[in-house]
Every structure is written in structure tokens, then in C-alpha cells.
Amino acid sequence: AQSVTQPDIHITVSEGASLELRCNYSYGATPYLFWYVQSPGQGLQLLLKYFSGDTLVQGIKGFEAEFKRSQSSFNLRKPSVHWSDAAEYFCAVSSGGYNKLIFGAGTRLAVHP
Amino acid sequence: DVKVTQSSRYLVKRTGEKVFLECVQDMDHENMFWYRQDPGLGLRLIYFSYDVKMKEKGDIPEGYSVSREKKERFSLILESASTNQTSMYLCASSSISGDEQYFGPGTRLTVT
Numbered sequence: 001a002q003s004v005t006q007p008d009i010h011i012t013v014s015e016g017a018s019l020e021l022r023c024n025y026s027y028g029a030t031p032y033l034f035w036y037v038q039s040p041g042q043g044l045q046l047l048l049k050y051f052s053g054d055t056l057v058q059g060i061k062g063f064e065a066e067f068k069r070s071q072s073s074f075n076l077r078k079p080s081v082h083w084s085d086a087a088e089y090f091c092a093v094s095s096g097g098y099n100k101l102i103f104g105a106g107t108r109l110a111v112h113p
Numbered sequence: 114d115v116k117v118t119q120s121s122r123y124l125v126k127r128t129g130e131k132v133f134l135e136c137v138q139d140m141d142h143e144n145m146f147w148y149r150q151d152p153g154l155g156l157r158l159i160y161f162s163y164d165v166k167m168k169e170k171g172d173i174p175e176g177y178s179v180s181r182e183k184k185e186r187f188s189l190i191l192e193s194a195s196t197n198q199t200s201m202y203l204c205a206s207s208s209i210s211g212d213e214q215y216f217g218p219g220t221r222l223t224v225t
Contacts, residue, residue, distance in 0.1 A: 004155075006155075009153065041218075043216035043219055046214075049213065099212060104155050105153055105154055105155040
């Protein structure tokens with residue numbers, strides 16, 4: 001069965017530091033992969049997505065993610081974190097038809113000044 | 114911009130009440146989804162719909178039903194609310210050929 005694992009429940013970084021959020025997936029075919037962000041009290045906003053082609057994808061707000069098929073990973077990165085990046089981040093894989101998504105448990109990011 | 118709206122941001126209901134959560138999207142999307150979000154569990158799919166009057170169960174449909182009488186509106190129904198249905202409920206939509214799901218702001222439901 002398809003699944004998504006985000007190993008880190010909470011991460012704290014200092015403002016200006018680099019960030020990497022981990023995501024591992026289990027999916028038989030070529031996956032469609034997504035990263036969403038949820039700010040406090042808000043719905044989810046798409047940061048970036050991978051379908052095919054270049055394995056390094058750029059997203060909004062300065063985020064990027066790299067698809068590594070050999071490691072079944074799709075880690076999210078940002079070179080310099082801003083206080084406004086404090087939020088919960090969800091990795092997801094598209095499962096079958098109708099664009100259904102399977103989500104990971106989420107990683108909550110805190111940013112220290 | 115795609116807009117998905119949900120009828121309430123916060124809702125408090127009593128055990129045994131029938132609860133309706135409404136979701137409306139303005140982009141003529143074919144697909145609509147209801148998720149439940151709980152800490153440490155991420156989002157779990159309750160039901161989805163790919164056309165008017167069409168629905169499919171997701172991963173956790175027990176205790177819920179849905180209704181889609183118009184393309185833009187997708188309702189989640191708790192026939193008899195229970196305390197274990199206290200949660201955040203998120204609605205989303207996507208086009209039939211699209212890839213991204215667009216989310217509403219969520220309804221935080223408390224059942225006492």
C-alpha cells in the first residue's frame with residue numbers, strides 16, 4: 001500500500017539557517033509528489049510538486065525539493081529560513097485516479113530569532 | 114484565484130446531533146474531497162466525489178456521509194456526532210485533468 005513517512009515531527013531552526021525536511025514514500029509506480037504548507041489557522045497551500053523530468057524542483061517562497069528514486073525520498077530544502085516560515089509542512093503522494101492524495105503526518109517547524 | 118470556502122471556521126456540537134459541514138468551490142472543479150486532520154496523523158481522506166451525485170469512500174468513511182447535488186458544493190454529514198469526531202475538517206477540490214488540490218481554510222469541530 002502507498003504511504004508517506006515524515007520522520008521528524010518537530011524541527012527547530014534559527015532564522016537564517018538552512019532547512020531540510022525529510023519525506024520518504026512507498027509507491028509502486030512513478031510517483032507524483034507534493035509538498036504543502038499550513039500556516040496557523042489556515043488551509044494547505046502548495047509549495048511545489050514533482051511529476052517527471054528534472055529531479056530538482058523549485059517552488060514558491062524560496063523552497064526546493066529533490067526527488068531521489070533510489071532512496072524513495074523527496075526532501076524539502078530552503079537555504080535560509082525566515083521567521084514567517086514557521087508552519088506545518090506536509091509531504092504527499094498522488095494515489096491512483098481522481099488525484100487522491102496520501103499525506104504524511106507532517107513536520108512542525110519552529111523558527112528561533 | 115481558486116477559492117474554496119467552508120461554511121464555518123469553528124463549530125461546537127453535542128453528542129448525537131446531526132452535523133453538516135459545507136464546502137463550496139468557484140473553479141468548476143470536477144473533484145472534491147473531505148479530509149480529517151489530527152495531530153500526528155496528518156490528513157486522512159474521508160470521502161471524495163468526482164462528479165455530481167457521485168461519491169467514493171476514502172480511508173476513514175465510518176460515521177460520515179456526503180452529498181453532492183451541485184458541482185460547486187460538497188457537504189460532509191455526521192449523522193450522529195460523537196466525541197471521537199472532534200477534529201479539523203478540510204475540504205479540497207481539483208480539476209479532472211489537474212494535479213494540485215486546492216484547500217479551504219478548515220472547520221474545527223468540537224463535539225461535547
